[in-house]
Amino acid sequence: MQEASVNESSRRRPVTIKDLASELGVHPSTVSRVLHSEAEVARSAASAETARKVRELARKLGYSPHPQASGLRTGRTHLLGTIVPRLSDLVLAIMYEGVEEAAAELKYSAFVMNSRDDMEEQRRKTEIMLARRVDGLIFGDVHLDCPLMPELARRGVPFVLMNRRLRGFPSATCDDVLGGQLVADHLWDQGHRNVAVVAGEPYASTAVDRTSGFVDRWRALGGDIGQGAVVWSRFDTTGGREAVAAILRTARVLPTAVFAVNDFAAIGAMGALRSHGLTVGRDIAVVGFNDTPVAAQLPIPLSSVRSPMLEIGRAAVELLRRVLNHEPAESIRLKPVLQVRESSA
Amino acid sequence: MQEASVNESSRRRPVTIKDLASELGVHPSTVSRVLHSEAEVARSAASAETARKVRELARKLGYSPHPQASGLRTGRTHLLGTIVPRLSDLVLAIMYEGVEEAAAELKYSAFVMNSRDDMEEQRRKTEIMLARRVDGLIFGDVHLDCPLMPELARRGVPFVLMNRRLRGFPSATCDDVLGGQLVADHLWDQGHRNVAVVAGEPYASTAVDRTSGFVDRWRALGGDIGQGAVVWSRFDTTGGREAVAAILRTARVLPTAVFAVNDFAAIGAMGALRSHGLTVGRDIAVVGFNDTPVAAQLPIPLSSVRSPMLEIGRAAVELLRRVLNHEPAESIRLKPVLQVRESSA
DNA sequence: CTGAAAGCGCTTACAG
DNA sequence: CTGAAAGCGCTTACAG
Numbered sequence: 001m002q003e004a005s006v007n008e009s010s011r012r013r014p015v016t017i018k019d020l021a022s023e024l025g026v027h028p029s030t031v032s033r034v035l036h037s038e039a040e041v042a043r044s045a046a047s048a049e050t051a052r053k054v055r056e057l058a059r060k061l062g063y064s065p066h067p068q069a070s071g072l073r074t075g076r077t078h079l080l081g082t083i084v085p086r087l088s089d090l091v092l093a094i095m096y097e098g099v100e101e102a103a104a105e106l107k108y109s110a111f112v113m114n115s116r117d118d119m120e121e122q123r124r125k126t127e128i129m130l131a132r133r134v135d136g137l138i139f140g141d142v143h144l145d146c147p148l149m150p151e152l153a154r155r156g157v158p159f160v161l162m163n164r165r166l167r168g169f170p171s172a173t174c175d176d177v178l179g180g181q182l183v184a185d186h187l188w189d190q191g192h193r194n195v196a197v198v199a200g201e202p203y204a205s206t207a208v209d210r211t212s213g214f215v216d217r218w219r220a221l222g223g224d225i226g227q228g229a230v231v232w233s234r235f236d237t238t239g240g241r242e243a244v245a246a247i248l249r250t251a252r253v254l255p256t257a258v259f260a261v262n263d264f265a266a267i268g269a270m271g272a273l274r275s276h277g278l279t280v281g282r283d284i285a286v287v288g289f290n291d292t293p294v295a296a297q298l299p300i301p302l303s304s305v306r307s308p309m310l311e312i313g314r315a316a317v318e319l320l321r322r323v324l325n326h327e328p329a330e331s332i333r334l335k336p337v338l339q340v341r342e343s344s345a
Numbered sequence: 346m347q348e349a350s351v352n353e354s355s356r357r358r359p360v361t362i363k364d365l366a367s368e369l370g371v372h373p374s375t376v377s378r379v380l381h382s383e384a385e386v387a388r389s390a391a392s393a394e395t396a397r398k399v400r401e402l403a404r405k406l407g408y409s410p411h412p413q414a415s416g417l418r419t420g421r422t423h424l425l426g427t428i429v430p431r432l433s434d435l436v437l438a439i440m441y442e443g444v445e446e447a448a449a450e451l452k453y454s455a456f457v458m459n460s461r462d463d464m465e466e467q468r469r470k471t472e473i474m475l476a477r478r479v480d481g482l483i484f485g486d487v488h489l490d491c492p493l494m495p496e497l498a499r500r501g502v503p504f505v506l507m508n509r510r511l512r513g514f515p516s517a518t519c520d521d522v523l524g525g526q527l528v529a530d531h532l533w534d535q536g537h538r539n540v541a542v543v544a545g546e547p548y549a550s551t552a553v554d555r556t557s558g559f560v561d562r563w564r565a566l567g568g569d570i571g572q573g574a575v576v577w578s579r580f581d582t583t584g585g586r587e588a589v590a591a592i593l594r595t596a597r598v599l600p601t602a603v604f605a606v607n608d609f610a611a612i613g614a615m616g617a618l619r620s621h622g623l624t625v626g627r628d629i630a631v632v633g634f635n636d637t638p639v640a641a642q643l644p645i646p647l648s649s650v651r652s653p654m655l656e657i658g659r660a661a662v663e664l665l666r667r668v669l670n671h672e673p674a675e676s677i678r679l680k681p682v683l684q685v686r687e688s689s690a
Numbered sequence: 691c692t693g694a695a696a697g698c699g700c701t702t703a704c705a706g
Numbered sequence: 707c708t709g710a711a712a713g714c715g716c717t718t719a720c721a722g
Contacts, residue, residue, distance in 0.1 A: 016715060027693045032717060047691065064476045068413040068422060069715035072698045077413060088438045097432055097459060109477055111456060114442060131409045132454055237642030267642060274644045297582030297612060299619045299644060361699060372709050377701060392707065414699035417714045 015063045023061075024053055031058075036065065071133070080108045080320065081129035084140040084163075085117040089235070090292050091262075091309055092140050095163055098313020099138060106321060108135070115141045117201070123148055130157065136320045142166045143203040158323045162316035164205040170329040172315035174307035176206050179336040180213025180259075182305055183287050186338055187257045188221045192285060194253055196229045198243040198260035198269055207232070210261040210289060210305075229255065233265060240268025248276055257285035257344065263292045263304055270300065270343070285344035301341035308334045360408040369398055376403075381410065416478070425453045425665065426474035429485040429508075430462040434580070435637050436607075436654055437485055440508055443658020444483060451666060453480070460486045462546070468493055475502065481665045487511045488548040503668045507661035509550040515674040517660035519652035521551050524681040525558025525604075527650055528632050531683055532602045533566045537630065539598055541574045543588040543605035543614055552577070555606040555634060555650075574600065578610060585613025593621055602630035602689065608637045608649055615645065615688070630689035646686035653679045 017035070021028040026046075034046050034054045046054065057063075071077040080103050084092040096112050103110040111129065115122040122141055126148065129137060137159035142149060149169055152159055161171035187195055197214060200207025211230060218225050228250050233243035240260050247255065258273070260266035266288030270280050278284050280300050288295055291306035315332045322329040362380070366373040371391075378390035379399045391399070402408075416422040425448050429437040441457050448455040456474060460467040467486055471493065474482060482504040487494060494514055497504055506516035532540055542559060545552025556575060563570050573595050578588035585605050592600065603618070605611035611633030615625050623629050625645050633640055636651035660677045667674040 014715095017717095018715075028715090029694080029717075030692060032715095033692090036717080050691085066417070066715050067477055068416045069698090070717070071413045072411070072417055072700090072715080073717045075698075087432060087442055088435055090433055090435060090438075093433045093435075093438050100458060104473070109456065109473075111454065113445060128449070128454075132412055237639055241642060264639065267639060267644075270644045271642050271646075280644070294582055294609065294612060294639070297586060297616050299612075299615045299625070301616075359699095363699075373699090374701075374710080375708060377699095378708090381701080390707075395707085411699050414714090415701070417699080417716090418701045420714075 014066070015058075015061045016066070017063075020054060020057050020061070020063060023057060024050075026050060026054070030054070035063075036070070076135055077133045078108050079132060079134040080110045080136055080138070080317070081126075081132070081134040082110055082112040082138040082140065082162075083115050083122060083125050083129070084112060086114045087112060090264075090294075091290050091307075092163065094309040095140060095313035095316075098310040098315075099162075099317055100313075101310075102314040102317035106317065108317075117141055117143075119143060119146065119148065122146075126152070136160075136324050138162050138316045138320060140164070142169075142205075144205060144208065145203065158320065160316055160319040160323060160329065162312055165209075165331065166205065170319050170323065170331050172312050172319055172332045173205070173334070174312060174336050175333040176209035176307075176336075177213035179289060179305040179307065179338075180210040180215075180261075181217040182336065182338040183259050183289075184214045184217035184221065184223075186303075186340065186344065187259070187285065187287065188218070188223065190257070190285065190344065192255075192257040193223060194255050195223075195225065195257045195259065196244075196247045196251070196255040197225075197231070198240050198247075198258060198262075198265050199230050199232045200235055200239075200261040200265065202232050204235075207235075207261050214259055235262045235265055237264045237268035237271070240265030241272045242268075244269040244272035248272070255284070257287070259287050261289050263288040263290050263295050263302065266302055266304070266343075267294075267298070270298075270302070281342045281345065287338075287344050291339050296339070296341065298343075300343050303339060303341045303344040305336045305338050307336045359411070360403075360406045361411070362408075365399060365402055365406070365408060368402060369395075371395060371399070375399070380408075381415070421480055422478045423453050424477060424479040425455045425481055425483070425662070426471075426477070426479040427455055427457040427483045427485065427507075428460050428467060428470050428474070429457060431459045432457060435609075435639075436635050436652075437508065439637075439654040440485060440658035440661075443655040443660075444507070444662055445658075446655075447659040447662035451662065453662075462486055462488075462548075464488060464491065464493065467491075471497070481505075481669050483507050483661050483665060485509070487514075487550075489550060489553065490548065503665065505661055505664040505668060505674065507657055510554075510676065511550065515664050515668065515676050517657050517664050517677045518550070518679070519657060519681050520678040521554035521652075521681075522558035524634060524650040524652065524683075525555040525560075525606075526562040527681065527683040528604050528634075529559045529562035529566065529568075531648075531685065531689065532604070532630065532632065533563070533568060535602070535630065535689065537602040538568060539600045540568075540570065540602045540604065541589075541592045541596070541600040542570075542576070543585050543603060543607075543610050544575050544577045545580055545584075545606040545610065547577050549580075552580075552606050559604055580607045580610055582609050582613035582616070585610030586617045587613075589614040589617035593617070600629070602632070604632050606634050608633040608635050608640050608647065611647055611649070612639075612643070615643075615647070626687045626690065632683075632689050636684050641684070641686065643688075645688050648684060648686045648689040650681045650683050652681045
């Protein structure tokens, strides 16, 4: 009963610093210093006795600071904006979980919006977030020819990139070139000599780096890889299905292995291969990228390059923290690991 | 150049109402009324001429209102909190896209946090959002025995439910009972008489409603369904795999069809069936739920009940809008549709 | 160690 | 139609 009525009142009019101050007969500024200053300032802000009483009453009345009020005064909202192509892309959803976790640890609140990989939409969402007065931004949807990034830099907006990189700006990404190399080594070792790549969207560094990592290493191993063997595609299942359909239609010799730069494209690729009467893992090898949870659980388990998605999100927040504190912020490239499964064993 | 320097200054010190007022020689309150009032008030707030000049200058200088400041004054933050089990669950990610869209249309900014379906975490995240002074909350992770909901209601916190329902609180959900019935009708029509259900988490209304919709209809059709034929499970691929493994281990007679209340559980189920030497679609039928984009693209396309996930998210926002405006808010149940594919054709 | 005051940007009842 | 003032909750330089 007591409990409920405290809560009730706390909803109707939240407890403020002024409430605490008048209850204790001290000045609001003293309460503020005790409760919200750095440890050092707080210590010399009040007698040990006063500080103790302030803290105790704050706890008892359920005082919780009003972020809009302090933000208005300090000019810092402790809000952090994130823009991703789409949250329904599992890869970005997991990265954002990392962002949210790491932001919370720094007492920041994270926001997220979808741009659908449309640069006009990216710009619109950015302005909405700036209008909300976010302290900084994380972009998971940058294109290799993104005009917004140089512009934001000129305007002095603090931001970092995640997932995809762009020369000249700090980013937290997977080492996608290495990821492509790992797949090339694996398929070469398995004896494949005729391969195709479902390459993803050409505007995304992930797609370009994974593809070039694969192709360059393949050639270094002495392999040959023709024009029609690299097909750009969307990142989803439909994209993978269409890309493989195109490969099957145009290839003079059928490949014995397909590298798709994304697990969902790989699943689409598997579907198209099956429709063509091929059994994945026996007639043809398939390797994906990201090692999303579904890869291991597919009817035919999918080999995939595991990228540390959660850690990439966390690293992006750390990078943004440095930018906000005017510390040097070097790009972070996290190492992937290849998981070999039945689809290419 | 002009452009850049305007932006530059707008970053260093954003344009305020006071800036506009002094530039035009009018009082800040006039500017505020012209720019931010309801159409009616705004019209009688200044001469047409003054209003025009205010609006023009605002546009020219790139004025953007400071939400923290107006929120502090009005007590409304236009912030909307959403709590989901996990954003990396595609179903919730899509629902949240609907929330974000609909919130933006109402000039609200949406936040989202993960509770990992842990009721302690749900409580913690709720308090963080309330500390941020959100105007209202949307819960996508409610359990059938959730102590937090009655408590929040007592405290007068405005909130609605989405995805899962709970008696006594307004919710936007799929008509899951109907969804289960559709699957029962379909499998019965296909001639199946011995079926099993991968039933999901017993604390989630989605799982319980889909399962009971199926079982009740099955019995109404004259079917028999034994104890061991309904196995509760996690919602992910691993959960589906384990549930089917248990069914295969304990069943006296093998079922000829499996209904999994979630596509990812269905994918896990397909994997387990294949490991057992069964070909899905030929030896045994499988039906999932939600019709996530991957279902249609699987190597063996998966029959699934399509639930309107985006619309559920949008409906939740509409429901919350009504709650915030003290309008009556009846729960919304959106109709699902069965998509039959190769896995059960 | 503590207080008094000013001000962040906005809104809104009160006047005229 | 427009102005002047007060105040939302907080922080922080300035005094003492």
